[in-house]
Amino acid sequence: MMEDTSEAIHPDKADAPVIQEVWNTFGQLRDWREYDGAYLCHGQKAGAALVFFSPTEFRFKVFGEGVIDLTTTIAVLPPKEIFKPEIEDNEQQLNFLTGELTVSIDKQTFALTVTNKEGIEVARQETLSWSPRGATNALFNMQEDSHFYGLGEKSSFLDKRGERYTMWNTDVYAPHMPEIEALYESIPLLIHMHSGINYGVFLDNPGRSEFDMRSHGVAYTIGCMTGAYDIYFIYGPELKDVVSRYTALTGRITLPPKWSLGYHQSRYSYMNQTEVMELARNFRDKQIPCDVIYLDIHYMDEYRVFTFDKIRFPDPKGMIAELREMGIRIVPIVDPGVKKDPKYKIYREGVQEEHFCRRLEGDIYFGDVWPGTSAFPDFTETRTAKWWGDQHEFYTSLGIDGIWNDMNEPAVFNTLKTMDPDVMHLNDGDPVTHEEIHNLYGMLMSRATYEGMKSHMNGRRPFVLTRAGYSGIQRYAAIWTGDNRSFWEHMAMAIPMVLNMGLSGLPFAGPDIGGFAYHTSAQLLVRWTQMGVFFPYCRNHSALGTTRQEPWSFGEEVEKIVREYISLRYRWMPHLYNLFYESSQTGMPIMRPLLLEYPNDPKVTNLCDQFLFGPDVIIAPVYRPDTDYRAVYLPEGVWHDYWTGEKHEGGRTILADAPLDVLPIYVRAGAIVAEGALHQYSDDHESDDVVTFHVYGAEAKPDFRAEYTLYEDDGETFAYESGKTSKLYIRAQGQEDALRLTIHYIEDAYVAKRQHLRFTLRQPGFAPSGIEQLERISLDELAEGGIGWSLDESSGDILIQIEDRKLDELVLKV
Numbered sequence: 001m002m003e004d005t006s007e008a009i010h011p012d013k014a015d016a017p018v019i020q021e022v023w024n025t026f027g028q029l030r031d032w033r034e035y036d037g038a039y040l041c042h043g044q045k046a047g048a049a050l051v052f053f054s055p056t057e058f059r060f061k062v063f064g065e066g067v068i069d070l071t072t073t074i075a076v077l078p079p080k081e082i083f084k085p086e087i088e089d090n091e092q093q094l095n096f097l098t099g100e101l102t103v104s105i106d107k108q109t110f111a112l113t114v115t116n117k118e119g120i121e122v123a124r125q126e127t128l129s130w131s132p133r134g135a136t137n138a139l140f141n142m143q144e145d146s147h148f149y150g151l152g153e154k155s156s157f158l159d160k161r162g163e164r165y166t167m168w169n170t171d172v173y174a175p176h177m178p179e180i181e182a183l184y185e186s187i188p189l190l191i192h193m194h195s196g197i198n199y200g201v202f203l204d205n206p207g208r209s210e211f212d213m214r215s216h217g218v219a220y221t222i223g224c225m226t227g228a229y230d231i232y233f234i235y236g237p238e239l240k241d242v243v244s245r246y247t248a249l250t251g252r253i254t255l256p257p258k259w260s261l262g263y264h265q266s267r268y269s270y271m272n273q274t275e276v277m278e279l280a281r282n283f284r285d286k287q288i289p290c291d292v293i294y295l296d297i298h299y300m301d302e303y304r305v306f307t308f309d310k311i312r313f314p315d316p317k318g319m320i321a322e323l324r325e326m327g328i329r330i331v332p333i334v335d336p337g338v339k340k341d342p343k344y345k346i347y348r349e350g351v352q353e354e355h356f357c358r359r360l361e362g363d364i365y366f367g368d369v370w371p372g373t374s375a376f377p378d379f380t381e382t383r384t385a386k387w388w389g390d391q392h393e394f395y396t397s398l399g400i401d402g403i404w405n406d407m408n409e410p411a412v413f414n415t416l417k418t419m420d421p422d423v424m425h426l427n428d429g430d431p432v433t434h435e436e437i438h439n440l441y442g443m444l445m446s447r448a449t450y451e452g453m454k455s456h457m458n459g460r461r462p463f464v465l466t467r468a469g470y471s472g473i474q475r476y477a478a479i480w481t482g483d484n485r486s487f488w489e490h491m492a493m494a495i496p497m498v499l500n501m502g503l504s505g506l507p508f509a510g511p512d513i514g515g516f517a518y519h520t521s522a523q524l525l526v527r528w529t530q531m532g533v534f535f536p537y538c539r540n541h542s543a544l545g546t547t548r549q550e551p552w553s554f555g556e557e558v559e560k561i562v563r564e565y566i567s568l569r570y571r572w573m574p575h576l577y578n579l580f581y582e583s584s585q586t587g588m589p590i591m592r593p594l595l596l597e598y599p600n601d602p603k604v605t606n607l608c609d610q611f612l613f614g615p616d617v618i619i620a621p622v623y624r625p626d627t628d629y630r631a632v633y634l635p636e637g638v639w640h641d642y643w644t645g646e647k648h649e650g651g652r653t654i655l656a657d658a659p660l661d662v663l664p665i666y667v668r669a670g671a672i673v674a675e676g677a678l679h680q681y682s683d684d685h686e687s688d689d690v691v692t693f694h695v696y697g698a699e700a701k702p703d704f705r706a707e708y709t710l711y712e713d714d715g716e717t718f719a720y721e722s723g724k725t726s727k728l729y730i731r732a733q734g735q736e737d738a739l740r741l742t743i744h745y746i747e748d749a750y751v752a753k754r755q756h757l758r759f760t761l762r763q764p765g766f767a768p769s770g771i772e773q774l775e776r777i778s779l780d781e782l783a784e785g786g787i788g789w790s791l792d793e794s795s796g797d798i799l800i801q802i803e804d805r806k807l808d809e810l811v812l813k814v
């Protein structure tokens with residue numbers, strides 16, 4: 001046929017001579033000037049604006065001819081201040097001196113060099129070039145001892161040296177293999193560690209970008225296909241400094257409702273009201289703690305968002321109320337695709353009020369997703385985001401406090417897997433193509449959801465879970481890592497993936513426990529649950545047609561172990577909530593690579609088959625079948641086996657015994673960890689909310705000191721923002737032949753419902769002869785609520801129970 005038309009002589013058919021695409025560079029630095037807190041450096045062909053925010057952070061944005069645009073995406077929070085460096089202009093270089101760093105632009109080559117005050121070359125952006133079609137590529141130096149971290153949700157190991165990744169939010173149902181370069185989230189933050197120092201480069205560009213630490217030998221590259229090359233350089237020198245500064249720049253988590261830290265149960269799908277109620281009753285009858293049940297797409301009327309199927313769910317309000325009585329919340333899924341159906345209110349309103357994405361020519365963009373042909377809201381428009389947010393009153397009025405955003409890359413069932421790149425977003429009067437802001441779509445949806453929910457929840461905290469996101473998403477939503485499989489390999493890969501997410505500002509994350517696609521097994525469910533209860537986000541979810549993986553699906557032995565570990569998460573709830581609070585203040589992840597706490601230990605640069613839960617607790621999951629032991633690396637210090645109390649000298653690898661019911665856990669001597677009573681759901685206040693502070697390896701010697709601050713609030717509302725919080729400071733200070741315990745409320749505007757405080761001194765290095773002001777009582781008396789202290793002869797542990805808010809000091813004498 002083609003031969004019959006002019007297409008036969010299509011220009012692409014000609015053997016065109018190879019035309020070398022010429023990439024431009026800045027050329028020489030011609031001049032510079034200060035403009036509104038920015039330093040505009042003009043090269044021969046383009047320029048760059050430098051803005052300093054502190055002695056350790058600056059922005060470098062390329063501009064072509066014409067307007068200098070210093071706006072940012074919504075990832076970046078408005079800077080608190082602008083810092084003025086000293087300037088040194090000599091023949092070869094233009095130098096910005098901050099006191100911490102010297103940032104130099106070479107006048108001949110425009111190379112950008114960052115040197116610290118010790119004279120170490122921190123980073124060197126050797127060349128920066130751009131193609132006539134608008135792609136930009138920057139080449140940075142790499143060292144012999146370079147290691148790379150961050151980059152958000154990526155497969156493969158912790159250290160990203162030798163890898164290459166693309167930032168382009170993608171729905172990947174195919175198995176998540178190490179070679180997959182793009183998944184659902186795009187966090188264009190690369191952390192480079194070398195010579196004992198760390199820095200981060202955050203590329204604030206929501207189009208397609210690429211980070212290549214593989215192809216250029218002693219260099220790595222950062223490139224973007226569209227839009228401006230706009231980077232934030234964040235110096236450490238410590239890794240913790242980079243994480244803290246990056247999260248100050250893009251925001252930290254908003255304290256989530258405490259119930260969202262509990263155990264979540266999901267399945268694609270719990271098909272009807274009867275099934276959901278049975279599921280909930282099973283949890284309660286079997287005494288397996290659970291806070292949330294998810295409703296996947298089948299709850300809707302033919303996948304129309306903001307509806308319930310009237311046959312499957314005849315009385316959602318009644319069901320939700322009954323579940324609330326049982327302490328269980330419902331989180332329904334909400335996808336962005338709105339079914340094309342003129343009889344459907346949301347679609348009708350969306351069309352009539354012009355909320356859907358359109359092409360430049362004016363026609364609505366339609367793509368196929370679960371509901372069939374669907375339109376997609378243009379969340380870049382404030383009025384549309386508000387419209388969408390307000391629709392959530394449908395859910396809040398039914399008693400729903402949490403929403404699950406899925407398919408928001410946006411995923412579309414076509415070869416591109418998403419919306420056409422030329423679809424337009426009106427962007428509040430500054431139209432852009434989808435290609436330019438693709439990676440923002442999911443975050444904009446979750447922001448609209450969060451804000452909409454919040455405005456209809458009478459001061460309660462909403463919970464939003466999302467699949468897609470961009471830098472800053474942590475302010476609005478928790479993240480699950482999408483469609484993994486019930487493979488042991490995927491269980492193992494979840495560790496480095498979530499660890500790097502934590503270093504990239506996304507602490508509230510986790511995988512589908514048990515695996516989503518394919519079929520789980522009894523052992524995999526046990527091992528994955530043991531590990532998963534120490535992940536910040538803890539949900540068991542599985543796909544249509546796969547082996548069931550609710551905790552009781554594999555008989556009594558499995559059920560017993562799974563119950564025990566889910567219960568362990570609930571007992572650790574005070575500590576977990578504390579870690580969330582810390583993260584909301586400092587940006588530190590909840591689940592941490594050992595590298596974060598032991599940066600000088602060369603053994604941990606790529607250690608990612610074990611992790612830290614907070615700063616002091618090592619979790620070492622078994623991630624292979626039929627295995628009842630594993631090697632565990634213990635860094636410097638002394639470590640206590642959580643289960644047996646046994647002490648291990650650190651700085652070496654030990655072989656841990658790990659039969660199916662044992663997850664190896666080690667706690668650092670000198671650490672304090674708070675545990676609470678076992679609840680069946682997080683805001684169950686029936687049982688006494690006693691808190692037990694476990695003090696590890698206490699010594700009656702002056703060089704022993706352990707500290708802990710327990711943060712508490714109501715866990716449910718925003719009252720904490722106006723100071724309704726409490727902070728209980730605990731210190732165990734060794735003295736000559738004594739140990740002094742200090743118990744002090746630094747803040748106490750929130751009063752927790754409890755009578756007692758308990759202290760368990762685990763494996764102390766001394767036996768007390770007595771405690772001033774306290775009587776020695778038996779272990780049984782103590783367990784029954786008696787005030788006093790006791791010694792567990794078998795373990796050597798010292799147990800103390802006092803009334804809350806009554807004593808502020810205890811002295812244990814040898």
Ligand code: GLC
Nearest residue numbers: 268296297333406467482483
């Ligand atoms: C997507 C989600 C998955 C969900 C399914 C049906 O695959 O990633 O979690 O169960 O869609 O909604």
